[in-house]
Amino acid sequence: MDREWIILSDHRKRSTAILVIVAIILTIFIGRLVELQAVRGSALASEATGQRLKEIALPAARGAITDSAGNPLAVTVQAYNVTADQTLIADPVAAATAMAPILSVDLAALAARLTGDRRFVYVAKNITPENWQRIADLQLPGILKEGTSKRIYPDGSLAANVVGFVGADGKGLGGLELGMQKELAGTDGTQTYERGQGGRAIPTAQHTKVEAVAGSTVKLTIDRDIQYVAQQAIADKVAAAHAQSGTVVVMDPHTGKILALASAPTFDPNDFSKARASDMGNRALSDVFEPGSTAKTMTMAAVVDQGVANPTSGFTIPGTLKRGDKVFHDDVAHGTWHLTLAGILAKSSNLGTILASERIGSRAFNSYLKKFGMGQPTGLNFPGESDGVLPSYKNWSQTTFPTLVFGQGMSVNTVQAASVYATIANDGVRVTPSLIDSVTAADGSVTPGTATEETVVVSPKTAKIVRSMLETVVSKDGTAPKARIPGYRVAGKTGTAQVAVNGRYGRDVIASFIGMAPADKPELVVAVTIVKPQVGRWGGQLAAPVFKEVMMSALKTRHVPPTGTTAPSIPLKFGKNG
Amino acid sequence: MSANARKLVEPINESTATEYATSGAKARKHSRPELKLVSQLRPEKASRGVFALLVGGLLGAGLVVMLLINTSLASGAFVVSELQTQKSALTVEAQALSKEVDAMSSPANLEAKARALGMKPSKNPVFLNLGDGSILGKPNGANVSPNAPLPKLATPADLTAVEAVDNAAVTSDFPATVGPNYDPAAADAAAAVAATPEDAAWGEIVDVTDAPKAARAGKSGKAAKKAKIAKSDAGLSATPIG
Missing domain, CATH: 3.40.710.10 (DD-peptidase/beta-lactamase superfamily)
Known part of the structure; x- marks a missing residue:
């Protein structure tokens, strides 16, 4: 009887002990779960998305300035900045020799620009897409591009004192480029997406896009x-x-x-x-x-x-x-x-x-x-x-x-x-x-x-x-x-x-x-x-x-x-x- | 069971009736419902299997569909990025081409091209009345000396351009009447211009106005209203362009 009880009690004790241990472990787990999910939950979640989430600015295209017949006097076109990762360039002189005639810059200065151990330097700014293509065709390692835009004036000095000019940041500095800055500039947009391996957007993940509103086209009375x-x-x-x-x-x-x-x-x-x-x-x-x-x-x-x-x-x-x-x-x-x-x-x-x-x-x-x-x-x-x-x-x-x-x-x-x-x-x-003859917004309203x-x-x-x-x-x-x-x-x-x-x-x-x-x-x-x-x-x-x-x-x-x-x-x- | 019972009364289905009679006899003989229960369990087991198969199938199909959707989304993402690259390449090309057109059509370039073809800017503005061939304004030649080297021969492309200008000119309307201050000297001068081919060839480019302005040139609105629309052949013959 006594022995039987001991066995029984031992059995009970054991299961109680197991129950307690399990309960403790579960409590710890639940506690941790509550901590991760409820207490720090939102912070951690946003940190995680933050690692995947990428926000890029969508720059608004600057509006054109035209004469009274619609001939462009100022337009914005795609351009590229050429950048270099100096550590990847094995032979700066050879690379410079190949690029110098395209960029029409001094060979020695260009070679010096490509020599060193900096991971990012600008080699040339605002070059035309055609010239970038010629550089890309050279397939030089460590030479990269960066997209940008450039304001060009197809007729050169024609009506230059009316149209004005823009600074390096693309903002108007003189003439109507300055006077009509607000209308010409438009509104920049943003795009946020979660990116997977390789930088491509994860299709099912959250994705927001605010389209840029292009600047208005300003038509002058100038003939x-x-x-x-x-x-x-x-x-x-x-x-x-x-x-x-x-x-x-x-x-x-x-x-x-x-x-x-x-x-x-x-x-x-x-x-x-x-x-x-x-x-x-x-x-x-x-x-x-x-x-x-x-x-x-x-x-x-x-x-x-x-x-x-x-x-x-x-x-x-x-x-x-x-x-x-x-x-x-x-x-x-x-x-x-x-x-x-x-x-x-x-x-x-x-x-x-x-x-x-x-x-x-x-x-x-x-x-x-x-x-x-x-x-x-x-x-x-x-x-x-x-x-x-x-x-x-x-x-x-x-x-x-x-x-x-x-x-x-x-x-x-x-x-x-x-x-x-x-x-x-x-x-x-x-x-x-x-x-100013008229201002045409991006949505076509005049x-x-x-x-x-x-x-x-x-x-x-x-x-x-x-x-x-x-x-x-x-x-x-x-x-x-x-x-x-x-x-x-x-x-x-x-x-x-x-x-x-x-x-x-x-x-x-x-x-x-x-x-x-x-x-x-x-x-x-x-x-x-x-x-x-x-x-x-x-x-x-x-x-x-x-x-x-x-x-x-x-x-x-x-x-x-x-x-x-x-x-x-x-x-x-x-x-x-x- | 009740269905079978109903079938019993139908005389056509004899085999079913026989079957029923047989099983009914068996049941009476053994009188053990447990055995019946087992036989009842069998179809239950089978329906569970079907159910499991159904659920499994649905799950599998769901997974396959999910996989397909994801694959198509992923490939869609590839297509999107590919098309975006293509779009930006085309935008760049379009910009390069329109830049070229802008440069070609700039007044400075046009003037240089025209001069290279041996053309000279016309001096006094002169307007040709297509109705009666009279001249408004005082024409003057471009003073090209007959001994001056002739400019290079016009290419077919150049001629097409000249033709386009001609056609544009002859389609304009012009009143058939002239104001009372019609200047015979001007008409004579025009005739002189037309008579000297060297001068005529590279001389006055006759400017032809549009109808409303031409109407104003006529002395009265009435006269303008009477204006005949010049026929293109008449216009051409009156045009002193060489």
Whole structure:
């Protein structure tokens, strides 16, 4: 019995012992399980996925910039960076000899770049896919590629000062590349996936992809063909006249669209490492100057619009005029002149302009200047744009008014100056200039460019009269017969404004000509400025031929036929001289 | 059992009836239900086997399907990466080709090509009235001296290009009337241009406007409305391009 119990108890003891041990082990297991699954579970799981999960950025393609016909002026293409693992290159000299002609780099420098024990060095950046293919065909060990993108400008310096340029990171640094950075850049996407052996995505595992949204395409109002002629013409003239710089603006006066915006000297946005910073901006918008005689058109328009004179009204102009504490002269010394209002403009007489302007007074004149857009932004929002200066009316001194009427004492940029003539060309209605035709998003939706505003500055009748007066400027007796285009009626005005240095006018001038054609039904306005010419001086002599060349080309490109009418004859003199 | 019973009353199925009678006699003779139970167990065993087979089969089929799906997904992943490589290669090719086209069609290149063919930029803008062959604008020759070396002969490709320009020109409309300020001197000059083949060949490229602008050239809207659409042959004969 006793023995039996022992056996029984032993048996029970044993099973109890086993049970306890098993329970302990299970408790440990469960505890560990709870720890791994519940306590540290999510952390461990994310660590595990983290090891497999790969996130890559999907860079958005930068939008293109095109001309008004859709010809590309700036596009982004695939490019490659060539990298090297120096430890894998057995014979750097041989590798360098093979690659140097393709990369067109110095052999010794390239060999040095390939020698060493670094696992990753850049050999060349932004090479074309064709060149990468040639390198890949060499099958050099340790030479690898890295995909990247490159901004190219197919037409080189064509419209470069409008389009601008990008930096090494592909972001806009100048021109519209900078001004339209937000629209052009698009939104980068991301892709996350779990990768298996060999880096390929595991198909059944989690996979998220946020597609990149490509940048918008920006269509400019620029016409590539007119732009080309404008750039060639101004570059040739700047070189011939040994001038500091020059600009040309071609505008459609009815829509305010800028068809060409040329600046010389210019640069090549594909390689601007050696370009001068001053050549990379847009002088037609950033450089302001005293308009000089071209501003007399505003004065004449104001005088005619106020009804105080007509083109044949006579003015007796003395040799000098004293206003305030200042004695005013004309460009050429003369005795008493008897000129009509048209004659004053044709001969570009400062004193005659002062006398005519005094019939309307300074307050009315100031309001006309404002309506013509003087001292105000052009509305283009171009990076680096300068609005010019129009002195505030309350600060005008006794000499301010007589100075402003012939275009000194204020400053404008070439686009503002062109806009004045566009207003006269468009029957007195000023349409704000525009440079962006439309912006097309990646999804195909089209946003029109900046809305244009229309301001009535003078009456259509005034505009017509002023145009006929401007036609006398290009007559034989005017200052710019060189602007005449056979078969067409041309209206325009010369300007030869002295450049002020330290408050005094020096020898340097800005020669300009701004005009329109056909004069009786203007379709185009062209403004030309040449800054500090050393050979030649007068607007009629330097700028008028450039105007003629650009205008003829633009008339042909835009299919503007001659109107077949003849210019009215307006007497320039009156009385016994006339 | 009940089915068999029902079959009993059907006179057609005689064999079934006989079978039933036999088994019924046997049952009465031994009267041991255990044996019947065993016989009942047999079909149960068989249905278990079928069930196991079914489950096993389903499992197997599931595994095979899983394997197939995984294989096709994996091969799909290969195809995707292959196609992506192909796509990027094609994109690169397309970019290279359009780069070439852009370079070829740039104004600078076109000007150089045209000059190489012996062409010169036209001077004054001149428009040809296809209706009556009159000239708007003042034409002037390109001043090519007759002794100047002739440019190289045009290739068929060049001629096709010229033809394309011609065709583009003659399809334009133009009013048949001219404004009152029609200049006879201009017409004479045009005739002179046409008369000297050297000049005509490399001289004025006649610009032909589109209808709306041409309409404006006519003095009145009425005149423009009356404008005849020039026939292409008439246009060609009036075109002083050499």
